[in-house]
Amino acid sequence: MRLVVDKAPFSPWESVARYEREVVTPSFPGKVGAAATFVGTMRDFNEGDEVRGMTLEHYPGMTERELQRILDEAGGRWTLLDVLLHHRVGELSPQEPIVLVAVWSAHRKEAFEACRHIMEALKSRAPFWKKEQLDGGHHRWVEKNSDGY
């Protein structure tokens, strides 16, 4: 299980490939049947407005605790082999990845369900806040996340 909250830009598909190759496959050789992943990326539009950039604020300490709890809950509810979760904070530009969730399991049902559940739990519970930079130096806080179901 790996959980990263970091300011640096990252390449989600490279992260998944590397973690799978270096950690998941060696830990469970021949046992991995399914991997489900989700990558959330910054768009250049929201609520009808062009968005120039984004600041992602978080609550250091609580964010990691809450994410860990979400992963532990998923591990208790589904039979999983491994999970990788990576979330950006700080200053982001459009097209940059914000979040990656990758779940490995023996069978597809578990990977699909756990991956989506982790994302929805993260969206509703993990203390992150998005501030959007709009045209003309304006900014606004995103007030709530869209529905995921």
Add this chain to the structure above:
Amino acid sequence: MRLVVDKAPFSPWESVARYEREVVTPSFPGKVGAAATFVGTMRDFNEGDEVRGMTLEHYPGMTERELQRILDEAGGRWTLLDVLLHHRVGELSPQEPIVLVAVWSAHRKEAFEACRHIMEALKSRAPFWKKEQLDGGHHRWVEKNSDGY
């Protein structure tokens, strides 16, 4: 939209990264908010037996038609930006990827739902058949896929 049915081993995360970089992002700059993927990998066990290798048979022509139909149906049901589907045929060894489904959309709900739907439709409708090589030169045809929901 890209659909590949091929004998050659492939690296799913590299395929996703390359397709996203070369096709999806340039086609929809700043519009991609979500990517959901699934990778199915060959295990070395099934139904309590060790599996040494696998032969994936298909119905050339019909397989591609049925996969195309599944993708078209998903595109009609959800608002998607792009889909990549890659399925191995021929001789496989444990730990090799069998199938990749990657779906890009503006919002996560669509990507999650379409990705899982495409996988389940593929499992129930696309004409592929797995033959497992067991110990001592025995082989057996997989009789049916496990439930995905």
Add this chain to the structure above:
Amino acid sequence: MIGCSDAVRKPLFEGNSMTVKVKFFASLKEQMGCDGATVEIGEVATAADVWLQASGGKALPPNVLVAVNMEYTDQNQTVTNGDEVAFFPPVTGG
């Protein structure tokens, strides 16, 4: 192979005949002993008739799937001269 090829050369129907291409896949291919054949059959025939002709009179196993011209259908579909009729077990890809 030979059993399969033998069967297809004996039209069971009188009158005008047509030709359809038959395909078997996976375990069914192994059971039939061939991957398919060209069948000559009476002008009015269903997929089930084609099966009987191609299999030399064996009963169609209950879980066998049927496709005509690469589209799923059922054994009662009528076939036309030149059609490709495929029989195969439940699919197990992914």
Add this chain to the structure above:
Amino acid sequence: MIGCSDAVRKPLFEGNSMTVKVKFFASLKEQMGCDGATVEIGEVATAADVWLQASGGKALPPNVLVAVNMEYTDQNQTVTNGDEVAFFPPVTGG
């Protein structure tokens, strides 16, 4: 910032007092004018009391989330000397 710091230096409660650390995040931080403060408050206090003290008597906005020692809770939870009490708007990560 100054308004925030002023408020925290005036205990509203009589008797024994305790000290809690207050944190504000995101839009609430901007509205409050500071990212938090150390608050001296009467010994028996809830998160809502801490809010009142730290905000200088402002009403707690209805959608504000409350965490004590980095665990979600509600405004009625009693706080203990040394606790960290955080107030923030609905989360919008992912």
